[in-house]
Amino acid sequence: MDLKQLRYFRMVAEEQQVTKAAKRLHMAQPPLSQQIKLMEEELNLKLFDRQGRKLELTKAGEILFEKGGRLLTEFEETLVEVRETSEGMRGKMHIGSTKSCFSYLSTAMNIFKTQHPNMRYQLREGDTYFLEECIKNREIELAIVRMPMQSEEFNILKLPSEPYVLVAPESWNVVSSKGNTVKFEELHDMPLMLLHRISGRGQFELIIEECRDHGIEPNITCECPDATMLLSLVASGVGATIVPESTLKAFAFKNIKSYQLDKASVKAESAVIWQKDRYLTKASQRLIQTFEDQFCFV
Secondary structure, three states: OOHHHHHHHHHHHHHOOHHHHHHHHOOOHHHHHHHHHHHHHHHOOOOEEEEOOEEEEOHHHHHHHHHHHHHHHHHHHHHHHHHOOOOOOOEEEEEEEOHHHHHHHHHHHHHHHHHOOOEEEEEEEOOHHHHHHHHHOOOOOEEEEEOOOOOOOEEEEEOOOEEEEEEEEOOOOOOOEOOOEEOHHHHOOOEEEEEOOOOOOOHHHHHHHHHHHOOOOOEEEEEEOOHHHHHHHHHOOOOEEEEEOOHHHHOOOOOEEEEEEOOOOOEEOEEEEEEOOOOOOHHHHHHHHHHHHHHOOO
C-alpha cells in the first residue's frame, strides 16, 4: 500500500461512491475500483460495505480512514517543512478567529500582508471551542480566541485584556452616570443577549458571575456564539448585549450605543493559540511574531 492508494481510499470514503470519487480525482472509475480492490486483497479484509448506491466504511475501514488521514497530513506537513528550508514565504495560511477577536486579526494581517505580499489566506470563523477542534483536526494552524480555555494541548500567546461594554439600542433610555457609565443595578430586568460558546466555560459564565457579584440576576433572553448576530439584534431593538470593547471597532452597526460598566472586575481576555508539538510553517511563526510585536509590550 502506498500514499496514492491511501488518498484514493479516503476520497471514496468521503464521497461514498466510486463514481463521484473518480470525478474528483480526475481519473476513470475502473482503475480506482481496482486500486480499492488491491488494498482489500493486501489487507485481506473488506474496507467498504455496499448499502444501495452508497459505500459505507467497515470498522476496519473507519480505523484506516482516521489514522491514514493523520499519516497523509503529517507527510504533507513534512513536505512543507522541507520546501521551506530553501523557498521564500509563499503559499496559503489557514487561520481562525472568533468574531469578537477580529480587530486583533485585521490589525496583524494588515502589517503581515505588507511584509509578505505573496501569501494567501484561508480564514475560518467560530467560537473558541469550534476553533480548538479545527486546530486539532489540522484544518487550521492557529487561531485568535477568547479565554478561558480548558484544554492544555495548545501553546498560548496572551493578547492585551480589555473591558466588556454594554451595547443597547440607541432608542433605549439607558440611565448612565457621568462619563457614559452604567451601574450594574441598571441591568436588572434589561433583556440581555450574551455570547455563549458551543461547549465549555466561556464569556457567558464570566458575565453571569460578574452580575451576581453585583447583586443582580441577569435577565437572559438569548444566547449565541456569534457576536455580529447579537449586535444585529441590538440594532433591531430586540435587546442589549455585553461584548468586549474591541468588537465594536471591527464591526459597524447603526442605531446602537455602548456604555462602560461601572466597577466591573471582569476583563475580556484573548489569545493566539496553536497546537503543542506540531510543526508550524514559517508563515505562521512570523504571524505569531507579528502579534507579539504589535500587542505584547512586556
